Amino acid sequence: MSLRQTRLLLASLLVTSTAFAANPLKPPVSDIAAGLLSIKIDGMQDLPISGLKMVKSGEQTVFISSNGRFAFYGGQLMDIWTQQAIKELADIDRIANRIDLSRMKLKADDLGAVTVGHGKGQVLVFIDPRCPYCGKVMKDLQALQDQYTFKLVMVPILGPESQNLVVQLACQLGTSDTKAKDAVRDRLLKQDYAGLPTEPPAQCNKEPLQKAVVTAKLFDLKGVPFLIAPDGRTHSGAPEVLADWLADKTKAVSSTTTPEPTKVEKKP
Numbered sequence: 001m002s003l004r005q006t007r008l009l010l011a012s013l014l015v016t017s018t019a020f021a022a023n024p025l026k027p028p029v030s031d032i033a034a035g036l037l038s039i040k041i042d043g044m045q046d047l048p049i050s051g052l053k054m055v056k057s058g059e060q061t062v063f064i065s066s067n068g069r070f071a072f073y074g075g076q077l078m079d080i081w082t083q084q085a086i087k088e089l090a091d092i093d094r095i096a097n098r099i100d101l102s103r104m105k106l107k108a109d110d111l112g113a114v115t116v117g118h119g120k121g122q123v124l125v126f127i128d129p130r131c132p133y134c135g136k137v138m139k140d141l142q143a144l145q146d147q148y149t150f151k152l153v154m155v156p157i158l159g160p161e162s163q164n165l166v167v168q169l170a171c172q173l174g175t176s177d178t179k180a181k182d183a184v185r186d187r188l189l190k191q192d193y194a195g196l197p198t199e200p201p202a203q204c205n206k207e208p209l210q211k212a213v214v215t216a217k218l219f220d221l222k223g224v225p226f227l228i229a230p231d232g233r234t235h236s237g238a239p240e241v242l243a244d245w246l247a248d249k250t251k252a253v254s255s256t257t258t259p260e261p262t263k264v265e266k267k268p
Contacts, residue, residue, distance in 0.1 A: 047070070047092060048097060049065045049066075049070055051065065052064070052066070060073070064080075066220070067217075067218055067219070067220045068080060069081050070086075070096070079095050079096060081099075081103065081104050082104070083103075098233055098234065099219065099228050100232045101122075101228065101232070106215070109151070110208060111153045111208055111212040112154070112173055112174070112209055113151035113152060113153050114151070114153075114154075114173065114181075114184060115151060115152075116138075116141060116150040116152060116185060117141070117144065117145030117147075117150050118145065118149055119144070119146055119149050120147070120149075121149070121229075121246070122148070122150075123149070123150045123151065123227060123228065123230060123246065124153065125137060125141075125152050125225055125226070125227050126155055126212075126216055126219075126221060126227075127153070127154060127155070127188070127224050127225050128154070128155060128156060128157050128158050128166075128224045129154060129162060129165045129166060129169065129188060129191065130158050130161065130165065130191075131157075131158065133224070133225055133237060133238040134224055134238075135191050136238040137225045137227070137238050137239075137242060138152070138188060138189050139189075140238075140239075140241075140242040140243075141242060143243075148230070148246065152185075152188060153212050153215075153216075154166045154169060154188075155212055155213055155216045155221070156213075157216075157221075157224060165193055165196065166209065167200045167204070167206070167209070168197065169184050169188070169196075170206065170208065171200055171204035172184050174204060174205035174206075174208065221236075223236060223237070225237065225238055227239070229246055230246075231248070233248065
């Protein structure tokens with residue numbers, strides 16, 4: 001962008017500013033329009049920001065995304081989770097569109113995760129036990145257990161029935177009984193919950209489940225399944241071909257071929 005174009009752009013944006021209160025010299029409207037049309041845009045990327053809050057602290061003003069991940073201050077856009085500055089368009093895909101669990105020091109097992117597989121790469125998968133698209137992912141991942149270790153984290157997003165199932169299964173995971181934990185894994189993979197009691201046990205460690213729900217809100221989950229690949233890439237919904245997505249072979253998949261995530265059930 002040339003110096004003249006920059007001046008025209010600034011003038012058009014600040015035309016109502018109090019800084020121009022004392023009879024400023026303004027370029028003709030035709031010049032402003034011509035300047036804007038002649039600006040060459042080298043690239044554009046959407047930022048994963050669903051909302052923005054303005055925070056005032058004394059003389060300092062900071063703009064923070066609703067989930068607390070991104071902050072605008074000092075003329076910079078920062079990824080708070082990873083403590084990295086976002087300066088270039090490439091940084092959005094490399095940093096902003098990924099979730100680096102290691103930098104966040106987030107351990108899947110602290111969220112009451114169910115482990116499936118023993119491969120080198122870890123894949124975090126948020127699921128609801130009753131979600132049909134989660135069933136597709138859990139079916140697909142069983143053929144990839146030698147390549148990846150899948151950590152299934154339960155979050156109840158589909159109403160009271162899901163909440164009861166998640167609590168029942170989470171309470172069983174909290175015991176030291178290996179057979180009980182294996183039974184939970186098998187139930188999830190088959191989506192078979194027949195015979196589970198309707199009342200939660202008297203003794204139950206719900207802390208991992210509570211951490212899972214808080215983490216889901218932090219990640220701004222709109223639905224499940226929600227996957228985080230070993231390299232930090234995320235996917236909302238069931239990938240058409242799970243192995244290809246994990247290997248980053250599919251750059252862009254149409255919504256007509258990728259099942260939409262099961263959305264959070266809204267209360268009446």
